[in-house]
Amino acid sequence: MESRFGPSDVYYCDLGISGCAQSGFEEFSSAARKRGISLHRVNHWTQVERNAPLLAVGTTQNRRIQMMLENAGVDHRLKPESLFVKWCDVPGSRVLVVAGTDDAGLMYNLLELSRKLDALGVDALNQAADLTESPYNKVRCVDRYLLGHLDDEWFKSE
Numbered sequence: 001m002e003s004r005f006g007p008s009d010v011y012y013c014d015l016g017i018s019g020c021a022q023s024g025f026e027e028f029s030s031a032a033r034k035r036g037i038s039l040h041r042v043n044h045w046t047q048v049e050r051n052a053p054l055l056a057v058g059t060t061q062n063r064r065i066q067m068m069l070e071n072a073g074v075d076h077r078l079k080p081e082s083l084f085v086k087w088c089d090v091p092g093s094r095v096l097v098v099a100g101t102d103d104a105g106l107m108y109n110l111l112e113l114s115r116k117l118d119a120l121g122v123d124a125l126n127q128a129a130d131l132t133e134s135p136y137n138k139v140r141c142v143d144r145y146l147l148g149h150l151d152d153e154w155f156k157s158e
């Protein structure tokens with residue numbers, strides 16, 4: 001079933017956007033607005049026109065996300081901060097699942113999608129490739145900078 005997001009209206013289903021993922025969704029919404037795309041929230045895919053694409057956004061803690069991924073043959077039981085982008089068929093529609101195993105994974109997914117949306121517009125959604133990704137490291141990033149008066153000599157040396 002071939003369906004494409006329209007140039008100005010994108011329908012989405014919030015299936016668990018909470019915690020730090022909310023900031024990722026705010027970035028996504030901002031990128032959409034800059035490109036003239038209106039986001040419309042629906043509660044279920046039956047609320048969109050038949051064969052119209054829908055964006056399902058949430059974590060794999062939501063049973064509907066789990067079922068869509070399972071039906072598409074994707075193992076959703078990955079380690080924390082993992083993310084998924086997967087086109088799934090549901091009765092009468094096609095859904096682009098944008099999910100994370102937790103709020104952090106969803107946030108990273110939405111931030112990446114925001115950058116793509118900013119660059120490509122709605123084509124970022126229409127051309128979205130299936131993706132399952134898990135972090136290689138237990139901790140994604142730790143930066144610690146301590147500077148005190150005892151550091152001046154070596155820090156400022158050539």
